[in-house]
Amino acid sequence: MQLIDRITIEAGKRGGKPCVRNMRITVYEVLDYLASGMSFEEILQDFPFLQKEDILACLKFAANKERIELGT
Numbered sequence: 001m002q003l004i005d006r007i008t009i010e011a012g013k014r015g016g017k018p019c020v021r022n023m024r025i026t027v028y029e030v031l032d033y034l035a036s037g038m039s040f041e042e043i044l045q046d047f048p049f050l051q052k053e054d055i056l057a058c059l060k061f062a063a064n065k066e067r068i069e070l071g072t
Helices: 027-035 040-046 052-070
Strands: none
Touching (some): 027 040, 027 052
C-alpha cells in the first residue's frame, strides 16, 4: 500500500472531505494538529487509531495537491 492510498474520499462522509483510511478524521484536521505544533507522537497518543503512516499520507496528500494546483 502506498501512503497516498490511505486517504479516502466519500461523498457522504465529512462532506466529501479527504479522510484517513475511511475514518472520520480528515486530512485537514491532521495537518492542523501538526501546524499547531503537535508532534507525531502527541497526535498518535491522542488518536490511538492513527498510525505514523497515516500522518505521512496526509503530508503527502497536501504536497501532491499543492504540486497539482501550481502545475509543477
